[in-house]
Amino acid sequence: MSNWIEACAADDIDEEDVIRFDHDGRTFAIYRSPDDEYFATDGVCTHEQVHLADGLVMDEIIECPKHNGRFDYRTGEAKGAPVCVNLRTYPVKVEAGKVLIAIG
Amino acid sequence: MDTGMVIIGAGESGVRAAFALREHGYAGPVTLIGAERHLPYERPPLSKEAMAADDPQAKTIADHQRLVEHGINLISETTATAVDRHARAVRLGDGSSLAYERLLLATGAAPRRLPFDHGPRMAYLRTFDDALAIRRHLRPGRPIAIIGGGFVGLELAAAARRLGAEVTLIEAQSRILKRGVPEEIAAVIDARHRAEGVKLIIEDGIADMSENSACVVIQLTSGRRLEADLAIIGIGAVAVTGLAQAAGLAIDNGIAVDEYLATSDPHIFAAGDCCSFPLALYGGRRVRLEAWRNAQEQGTLAAKNMLGMGEDKDGGEPHRFVPWFWSDQYDLGLQIVGLCDEGSHVVRRDMDNGAFILFHLAHDGRLVAASGIGAGMTVARDIQLAEMLIAKGVRPDAEKLVSLATKLKTLLAA
Structure with missing residues (x-):
């Protein structure tokens, strides 16, 4: 059973950008890709306690603002040192201008 | 099979190089020689507020399992005492010898020292053990003197204030962070430390330091006199070049390497705080960087060139990174x-x-x-x-x- 949560309005996020979404004590990062697709991952870097939403989105990559750990935000894949643990990702859908994420 | 890759120094740069050798598909022996008793750990947190925890832990870069999985042989608590370039072998403190195909010197930097007798109330910060020793003195209401308004000193001042210590920081120059940091930014940091209750003494030197069982006594060139539970000395670092120098490698404010991070011996590379290198971005200006990310980037690049570059440098990848640095205070x-x-x-x-x-x-x-x-x-x-x-x-x-x-x-x- 997916638990769909409304995270933000679709146009709250610029293209090729990210915002932070806090829910129930957890932090997520919601992305809008250059191709206008939406993705969601855990909001904190797997290397250190740093919010990814303060980082930079370039194409399909989110770069951590602190130590430049890079992840593919579509899959959560860690792209090399200093990060070696993948980010958890969450299903996303856009309905009626709202971004919904399924948090397990 | 070749005799293997040997890396001297199990800090950020050496460890990154070891893993990068495997990432580039190298299948021969990889040996990492570290002087400390701990598993490889990150140094940046040592001066920061992480140290203010009740029981500070080292942030490990790679645990035993990861090292084993990658076939990296870590020899801890061991010092390399000599490099025999002719035999292509490293001599270790226990008298044994280790042959290498390529050698990486990732020996780091060591704190610059003041010319006073060094006792337990005068501390330098480089290792996790140093950090623990400092941590024991940081107590509410107790006086701590920090000598040097560079990043190590300022970050420690913030950590010490968090623990409630009474901090006096002494800087010899006309302002803090004189080297490499613009005045407008240093002014923000200066103001913040004062607002947090740090006593900043600017443009004053250390005339003498001595310690007794109760305190350390610091005599300033202005005539002022301070007493503290502990004096932490953070006046910069010098590249650790002894091995390289003894082996006859070129030295120039650190172990001199070219844009491929090769030393004057094509079988020996250097990376991280210990080396000076030409920065392509600024017309080949030779610099030495003491920075975490540089240590990572150079470790990775050195590994690549140790594997893929011939003695005439064909196939080598030149350094073309932009230096990057961060600091956290409060x-x-x-x-x-x-x-x-x-x-x-x-x-x-x-x-x-x-x-x-x-x-x-x-x-x-x-x-x-x-x-x-x-x-x-x-x-x-x-x-x-x-x-x-x-x-x-x-x-x-x-x-x-x-x-x-x-x-x-x-x-x-x-």
């Missing part, structure tokens, strides 16, 4: 990308809540550095973009750099 985050002193003029981008970024432009309008400070990660994203602009050699419109209406990302496409 909730302030500082980031600097590029070398600020390469700039001839500065434009300032003011952001929310007092955060700002200085863009350092060369005579020809090229962006050569950016330095920013603000709460938390405020400046991080724009500093990352500045790094890309610097790497691309962009000559950005100064008005656009100043205006928050312009997203820096749009300047990349130009």
Whole structure:
């Protein structure tokens, strides 16, 4: 059973950008890709306690603002040192201008 | 099979190189020699508020399992005593000898020392054990003296204040962070430390230091006298070059390497704090960087060139990174990308809540550095973009750099 949560309005996020979404004590990062697709991952870097939403989105990559750990935000894949643990990702859908994420 | 790759120094650069050798498919023996008793750990937290925890833990870079999985043989608590270039072997402190196909020197840097007898109340910070020893003295209401207004001293001052210690920081120069940090940014940090209750003594030197069972006594050149439970000395670091020097390798403010990170012996490379190298971005200016990311980048690059480069440098990949540095003090985050002193003029981008970024432009309008400070990660994203602009050699419109209406990302496409 997916638990769909409304995270933000679709146009709250610029293209090729990210915002932070806090829910129930957890932090997520919601992305809008250059191709206008939406993705969601855990909001904190797997290397250190740093919010990814303060980082930079370039194409399909989110770069951590602190130590430049890079992840593919579509899959959560860690792209090399200093990060070696993948980010958890969450299903996303856009309905009626709202971004919904399924948090397990 | 070849005799293997040997890395001297199990810090950030050496460990990164060891893993990078495997990432590049190297299947021979990889040996990592470390002087400390701990598993490899990250050094940046040692001076920061992480040390204010009740029971500070080292942030391990690689645990036993990861080392084993990658076939990296870590020899801890062992010092390399000599490099025999002719035999291509490293001699170890226990008298044994280790042959190498390629050798990486990642020996790091050591604290610059004051010429006074060094007892338990005069501390230098380099290792986790040093940090633990300092931590024991940081107690509410107890006086701590910090000598040197560089990053180590300032970060420790913030950590000590968090624990309630009474901190006096003494800087010999006319301001803190004189080397490499613009005055406007240093002023923000200076003001914050004063607001947090640090006593800053600027432009005063250390005439004498001595200690007894109760305290350390510091005599300043101005005639002032201080007593403290502990004096922490953070007056810079020097490259550890003894092995390289004894082996006859070229030394130039560190182990001198070329743009491929090869020393004057093509079988020996150096990476991280211990080496000086030509920075392509600034016309080959030779620099030595003491920075975490540089240690990572150079470790990775050295590994690649140890494997893929012939003695005539064919197949080598040159260094072309932009220097990057950060510091955390209280909730302030500082980031600097590029070398600020390469700039001839500065434009300032003011952001929310007092955060700002200085863009350092060369005579020809090229962006050569950016330095920013603000709460938390405020400046991080724009500093990352500045790094890309610097790497691309962009000559950005100064008005656009100043205006928050312009997203820096749009300047990349130009």
